[in-house]
Amino acid sequence: MHEWSLAEAVISTVIxxxxxxxxxxxxxxxxxxxxxxxxDTEIFKFALDEIAKDQGTSLLRTMKIEIRTEKxxxxxxxxxxxxxxxxxxxxxxxxxxxxxxxxxxxxxYVRCPLCKSPDFEVVQGRGVLIDSIKGIGTGxxxxxx
Numbered sequence: 001m002h003e004w005s006l007a008e009a010v011i012s013t014v015i016x017x018x019x020x021x022x023x024x025x026x027x028x029x030x031x032x033x034x035x036x037x038x039x040d041t042e043i044f045k046f047a048l049d050e051i052a053k054d055q056g057t058s059l060l061r062t063m064k065i066e067i068r069t070e071k072x073x074x075x076x077x078x079x080x081x082x083x084x085x086x087x088x089x090x091x092x093x094x095x096x097x098x099x100x101x102x103x104x105x106x107x108x109y110v111r112c113p114l115c116k117s118p119d120f121e122v123v124q125g126r127g128v129l130i131d132s133i134k135g136i137g138t139g140x141x142x143x144x145x
Contacts, residue, residue: 003039006128007047011055014133018059023135028064030131035072035085036106036122038099072125076112083113085125 010031018026031048033039045067052060072085088110091099095109111118 003043004047004051006037006039007044007051010048010128010130011051011060013130015055015057015059017130017133018135018137021133021135021137023059023133023137025058025137026060026063026133026135028066028132028134030066030068032068032070032129032131034070034124034126034128036099036126037128038096039069039128041067041069068131070125073123074110074112074120075123076115076117077119077121078117079112079115081112081114082123087113 010029014026014029033041033044045065048065052063073082074084075082091109099106099109106122107118107120110120112120
């Protein structure tokens with residue numbers, strides 16, 4: 001599942017970043033998921049929790065997870081029109097599934113709703129980003145990345 005591999009990457013990155021920050025315990029992470037990723041946030045959160053438990057380390061024992069979805073915004077390079085993922089009412093389930101596994105294929109299926117050009121940029125709403133890592137290290141609370 002896509003969500004599990006993303007969760008594994010997030011946990012791995014959080015553990016690595018916490019070492020660089022000198023954290024002994026991670027208390028909270030904030031993760032931003034681009035809407036274009038089409039991630040099921042419930043499955044993703046469950047995967048994060050389960051993978052954190054399986055690490056067998058006290059580093060993640062009390063970790064809280066906050067997940068925020070960032071709306072996808074597209075901008076046409078031809079007419080400069082901006083639109084959101086919600087404006088793409090003509091995309092069927094098979095195409096959405098393809099975008100879920102490889103967001104870059106959106107360029108194959110998506111067209112500007114105004115001028116119908118396939119030449120657009122993704123302004124926001126792509127990828128998975130760890131917004132912040134909070135934890136306890138060397139006797140004080142630290143805000144990481």
